[in-house]
Amino acid sequence: MTATPHEAPNHTGPRLPGGKGLGIGGGRGGGGGPMQVDPRDRAQLEIAPVPLTRVTGLFRGFGRPIGIVTAIIVVTSVVSMAQPFLVREVVDKAIPQQDVRLLLLSVGAMLAVAASTQVLGVVQTWMSTGVGQRVMHRLRTDLFAHLQQQSLGFFTRTRAGEVQSRLTNDINGMQGVVTTTATSIASNLTTAIATSVAMVALSWRLSLLSLVVIPPAVWMTRRVALIRREVTARQQARRADLNVQIEEGLSVSGVRLSKTLGAGRRHADRFASTSEELVDLELRSQLAGRWRMATMQVIFAAIPALIYLVAGLPATSGGMTIGTLIAFTTLQAGIFRPLMGLLNVGAQWVSSMALFSRVFEYLDLIPDVAAPLAPVSLDPAGVRGEVRFENVSFAYAADSPLAVADIDAVVPAGGSLALVGHTGSGKSTLASLVARLHDPTSGRVTVDGVDLRDLDPEVLARIVGVVSQETYLVHASIRENLLLAAPEATEAELWQALGAAQVADLVATLPEGLDTVVGARGHRFSGGEQQRIAIARTILRNPRVLVLDEATSALDNDTERAVQKALDELVRGRTTITIAHRLSTIEDADEIAVLDHGRIVERGTHRKLLDLEGRYAALAGIPAYATA
Known part of the structure; x- marks a missing residue:
């Protein structure tokens, strides 16, 4: 592929897939804020599509640690589901029956589940981060070495900062992809499945109620996030302007120019104006979707209230115990986060592939001034x-x-x-x-x-x-x-x-x-x-x-x-x-x-x-x- 980097869409900074980033500790990563596919990412992939085999090829040689990380994610999600059932045992049997042995075993099991999931989370973080960092190290050094081989003409044609952006911002963004995105998707999927199974096992009636209540809550959350995203994009643009003004106004050359032109006051006023815009945008960001957020909070408060209502009515309770009710509400509260993470998979995928595309586009550049495959032997000392x-x-x-x-x-x-x-x-x-x-x-x-x-x-x-x-x-x-x-x-x-x-x-x-x-x-x-x-x-x-x-x-x-x-x-x-x-x-x-x-x-x-x-x-x- 012959790339034309100076014509590629210019990303002013790293865009980490998943918006706020995805957690990897403990194997129960959340999904950050809801995402939409960035049009710039789609445009980048149209210019330089990325075969999935090329991405997976980066992980060649890491099959064993990746397999272990996957197993840890599944085990952690399944083991963590034991907590609500242990709570039910304590509330329904151990405490009412004064069964000290059962109480000690249940409490001990709770501590063991918490400790084991956290230890597994540390191991998962260590292994996935290690794999990701080694892949990024190899990719970063390969890209730097390849760019060193490009001709002077390449750097005169390419926009200022574009090379540094791909080598730093895009590579940094890819670190989030290879160390968190894949593990978070797997974690969210296994957690959502395990939680759903546990909820059905506890009460199929309350599970049906959750199917009615959860979708509007998810939809409302995404609507609020999309409103805030628009304001956030403008905030990022103004922060970028602020960074440019700092770089131009406080560098050695910039200060020299400002002093020789007497432009210090104008630069300060311009900086103040941009900073003032950020104040306004921050206020709008905090107030964006406030009524929708208030409505959503009412829905969240209504979910457990409806569950208690169904559990308390003789016609719908089905003989439900207090322990089962507590266990179910715990699970129901925990299913919202992985579901939001899974809803972001599509946008995460496009954003991730766009980052790979931008880096691979530079790796595929053919140097205008290429080194010879079979150089002539010439001793510089004898020239x-x-x-x-x-x-x-x-x-x-x-x-x-x-x-x-x-x-x-x-x-x-x-x-x-x-x-x-x-x-x-x-x-x-x-x-x-x-x-x-x-x-x-x-x-x-x-x-x-x-x-x-x-x-x-x-x-x-x-x-x-x-x-x-x-x-x-x-x-x-x-x-x-x-x-x-x-x-x-x-x-x-x-x-x-x-x-x-x-x-x-x-x-x-x-x-x-x-x-x-x-x-x-x-x-x-x-x-x-x-x-x-x-x-x-x-x-x-x-x-x-x-x-x-x-x-x-x-x-x-x-x-x-x-x-x-x-x-x-x-x-x-x-x-x-x-x-x-x-x-x-x-x-x-x-x-x-x-x-x-x-x-x-x-x-x-x-x-x-x-x-x-x-x-x-x-x-x-x-x-x-x-x-x-």
Whole structure:
């Protein structure tokens, strides 16, 4: 199946099947609030249907614990039915007849039933949760690993937060499915059946009365819940808005934007307005269906009253004892909860399958840039570093124009190629093909004659290093950021790399040195400092081929000089492909290629291109060309 995740219905948060969730302790799970099938779930299943065999396949290897859990549920439901009968023995025989032995046996049996059901409930919870967590662990790690294999294009096409939502919210929702939903359905079913049988065994007359009274009570409960559900959905939407406002207004970037735009008061007013809506919705939620709820409470109060009436009239009592009456009312009160749980099965099923569908949809994605099945063996330490573009063309989508077209170029081992041109000319696209962030639509890119598509991705990452304008430092220490490139690097090697990147002196002055936390996206440091730490990380990686994607374009002149000095150290002896914003940084390149609309229109050395008085001269601002 070829999925299109960016077109899939977007769920803003996890939707646990069963509304409020289903209990698993003690084997007598309730059903939470009544549910309706969410239209978004139906739409998701129409886009990506889920075969039941695929879901059951997740539990392959767990047959024994699942069988034990099922047995525990049945045993617990049956054993718990003994309580009302023991109560009848105590009320009808032990106490009136002063039968101490029967009283002790009955009370002891009550305690034994309570203790055994609770112990069985703990065992059931432990086993079902253990199975569910192991299944979720495997699914979560498989999904994360699979998403790591997706191309950069996948993440640019997919809406922000969608990937995280499926990996966290949907997986978390599925935990409820695999650990509670199935066991709760089984528990509710066995409890309802066992309770019904026990009620008939105690009094078939009162059982017939319950058949008349229980359906309207169930119907009324569902009506009230559906009214509240509509209000609750609006509450969830407003809470989501509130969370977004918190994230946007209190993040580092959000606070910076708010302060620079003077938008703090507007953000506070907007937050207050959303919070005020939540107050109103909470009041409506509490009052929703209040009259129906009052009617329902009257019905609930009428049920035992009618039972007492039937049991007390000579014509309908059938000689019923007080103990039987107490036992029956206990059972009758307990049957409502499992019945409500069973009524939710259909909606639970659709909701559960929708969660599986969303996760399986990502697991079925075919990577645009796939790892080779039989990679070519290439030792990074022995790579010379010759890079060739052989008739390379690339388009970001099948129906979009070519971003680069018919590119032929050779960068000798240890040589340098600079790419220049106006914005949108294809410079960054061409450079991205060297790091295999994308694959050419036609033609090929090679290193030492080996097509990049034939190299293992980890080997390619050791051969080709990238320093871009947009540095990314993880929210961890400087040491941890550097070790991402070389996990086995020693302390001396870390300092050596920082020295080569012209940032060792700065790090040495920090109180915590290498253990200084860089902050979210490196915000503790300036742009130039972040860039030099990133360069140190690349130096540790020691790639043979280096791609510099406008690494200094966003820096001021002084900072640029410091970073350029670090880059000069980095490029020494390496094959280098540089995307230049300032032409002064690439004057010494072995060859400069001028791109326009994805094609090379000029190439040569800096001096040769200036003498041509063509596109490059125009970029350099030569007056003679500009006035021609």
